[in-house]
Ligand SMILES: Nc1ncnc2c1ncn2[C@@H]1O[C@H](COP(=O)(O)OP(=O)(O)OP(=O)(O)O)[C@@H](O)[C@H]1O
């Protein structure tokens with residue numbers, strides 16, 4: 001395999017990185033560790049500092065304080081060219097007057113690489129990315145997906161120790177995005193390269209990441225394996241940010257082993273009495289005549305295999321995903337239950353409260369049921 005010839009150890013370590021533009025404090029003490037060969041995906045709302053963080057790692061911005069190590073080397077103040085980084089941006093920024101071959105070779109020529117090595121690298125990368133038949137074309141003669149592959153190829157040809165991607169697929173249509181996303185995953189496996197990848201796309205975040213990092217207001221809010229974060233969001237912010245359609249939130253009060261509020265009354269086990277925010281994902285409810293939630297339906301979106309019912313629960317907007325082709329009528333009130341174990345609770349400072357697993361009289365947990373308040 002052409003790509004596996006190089007392996008520079010490239011673990012990345014950021015400690016307390018701070019960066020302000022004038023009065024705007026963008027990065028407020030970011031700590032981030034990326035293991036050698038790991039693919040870390042960074043997500044967060046627009047303006048939270050994702051691009052600034054990537055540009056700081058690349059050396060295009062200097063942090064006001066904090067340290068940055070790549071492969072154990074302190075590069076906090078190193079020039080971009082001395083950091084051995086390949087960066088791929090949202091706009092592919094290919095040279096329009098150069099062929100695909102010359103675009104791929106550009107970074108190598110800049111570094112005075114000898115012709116034989118340039119040819120070997122360019123041919124290898126072209127083969128890996130399926131660009132071999134396109135080497136003599138100009139960028140304007142390529143599709144969006146092909147151009148983005150050339151942009152990636154240009155980064156790969158240099159064999160950097162670390163790859164940075166800033167929303168590389170956001171200019172592509174849905175089908176191409178899916179295709180190039182799989183390509184990136186394959187590339188990552190093939191090159192076992194260290195990568196930091198910024199995206200707005202939930203699917204990319206969930207499927208590409210070894211580790212997902214959620215940034216909020218210039219700080220890391222939560223990091224971990226993507227499914228773990230999705231299933232156990234540490235804060236209300238993370239819970240609302242991950243998942244589509246977004247998690248529903250209801251204000252409630254816990255007392256006597258139940259959480260109650262306008263339009264709902266649900267069992268919760270082992271939770272201190274008090275005010276809470278209840279979080280329920282649209283996918284985690286089902287129709288149940290004796291269910292503890294009453295949704296007044298306002299809009300119905302039927303997709304055939306599933307239906308989204310939008311409406312109000314106790315006067316608050318709420319979305320429920322119903323399986324199959326059940327279509328409630330507009331104005332109808334439907335009763336819903338939460339799928340066991342999928343109720344999220346947040347305290348008054350929006351931090352997650354652990355909810356004990358539900359008692360299940362028929363399930364394998366039956367013998368533990370005496371431990372639960374139900
Ligand atoms: N060179 C600059 N001068 C002044 N302010 C800047 C500069 N670069 C970024 N900012 C500000 O820093 C904040 C973070 O910007 P950044 O581009 O890092 O956000 P982002 O998380 O990448 O957002 P998006 O998801 O929209 O790409 C924004 O408020 C932005 O206006």
Ligand SMILES: [Mg+2]
Pocket residue numbers: 050051052
């Ligand atoms: Mg950005």
